[in-house]
Amino acid sequence: MVSHQLSFSMNLSAARSRRIRKPTLPERPVIEFEDVSFTFNRHPVLEAVNFSVKEREFVSIVGPNGSGKTTLLKLMLGLIHPQAGSVRVFGDRPEHARRRIGYMPQHAHLDPQFPVDVMSVVLMGRLGHSRSFGPYTRVDKEIARNALRQMDMWERRKSHFSALSGGQRQRVLIARALATRPELLLLDEPTAGLDLAVETELSELLHSLAEHLTIILVSHDFAFVSRYVNRVLCVKRTVVAHPTSEVVGETITRLYGSSLKMVRHDKTNSGASGPCAHS
Ligand SMILES: Nc1ncnc2c1ncn2[C@@H]1O[C@H](COP(=O)(O)OP(=O)(O)OP(=O)(O)O)[C@@H](O)[C@H]1O
Numbered sequence: 001m002v003s004h005q006l007s008f009s010m011n012l013s014a015a016r017s018r019r020i021r022k023p024t025l026p027e028r029p030v031i032e033f034e035d036v037s038f039t040f041n042r043h044p045v046l047e048a049v050n051f052s053v054k055e056r057e058f059v060s061i062v063g064p065n066g067s068g069k070t071t072l073l074k075l076m077l078g079l080i081h082p083q084a085g086s087v088r089v090f091g092d093r094p095e096h097a098r099r100r101i102g103y104m105p106q107h108a109h110l111d112p113q114f115p116v117d118v119m120s121v122v123l124m125g126r127l128g129h130s131r132s133f134g135p136y137t138r139v140d141k142e143i144a145r146n147a148l149r150q151m152d153m154w155e156r157r158k159s160h161f162s163a164l165s166g167g168q169r170q171r172v173l174i175a176r177a178l179a180t181r182p183e184l185l186l187l188d189e190p191t192a193g194l195d196l197a198v199e200t201e202l203s204e205l206l207h208s209l210a211e212h213l214t215i216i217l218v219s220h221d222f223a224f225v226s227r228y229v230n231r232v233l234c235v236k237r238t239v240v241a242h243p244t245s246e247v248v249g250e251t252i253t254r255l256y257g258s259s260l261k262m263v264r265h266d267k268t269n270s271g272a273s274g275p276c277a278h279s
């Protein structure tokens, strides 16, 4: 399994030192959507969606609020099912492939009154993945420790989750997703609430992880991912896939409407010549 190749001892500084390079892409499909339509209470959300994502691709999903980005991820996880068409994950039904997926939801439903510490949150990622049916094993704990180190949250392992800032909670939730040792990582707006320094570190960490696993990341901040991702899936009722190089301001403006701030593609400057934009 691809997950066995993952080095969980890699930390953020190691990721930082890696050269920025998009991984080469083999052909095996991880996600396949064929003519998928999805309706919530007779309100059509997605229609005639066709795309596939191959092994070790790093793909970003962009689109305005309410366009169906989270719905797409939930279809990939088999948490909801399409009224028409088919979704395959690793060539199988999504619910059968779920154990191979690490998921960071957009809104984590952890009761703030429930006094759970950071380490316990990350260990939740081992539920259903452990070789044992009893308490967490030594291996589970080691995997959770490494995931926390990767996200630079080791120092806060004993803190209550509710005592963390929004950005710190995001990092813990990404660590929980990594602790499943996924082959496919689904991240729903992982950069929301992160400061620029952490955002940059996270983008470099994800880029390193993309050498070994498939990553699908929802983001409104196209500048954040444009440097690393292979393709962008633009969502608005249906899905149009673009190579990252094709996604210029005009495409994004058409997608989001006019209330956009243009940013440079290479993030080196704040000039107006960049092809990308974010809301
Ligand atoms: N549980 C639900 N019941 C009914 N409608 C829903 C439900 N969840 C989502 N929707 C609707 O489906 C549409 C797509 O929602 P979705 O959460 O996928 O959007 P999104 O692109 O992730 O938006 P955002 O950028 O705000 O996260 C929206 O119109 C939303 O109101």
Ligand SMILES: [Mg+2]
Residues within 6 Å of the ligand: 069, 070, 071, 106, 188
């Ligand atoms: Mg969403």
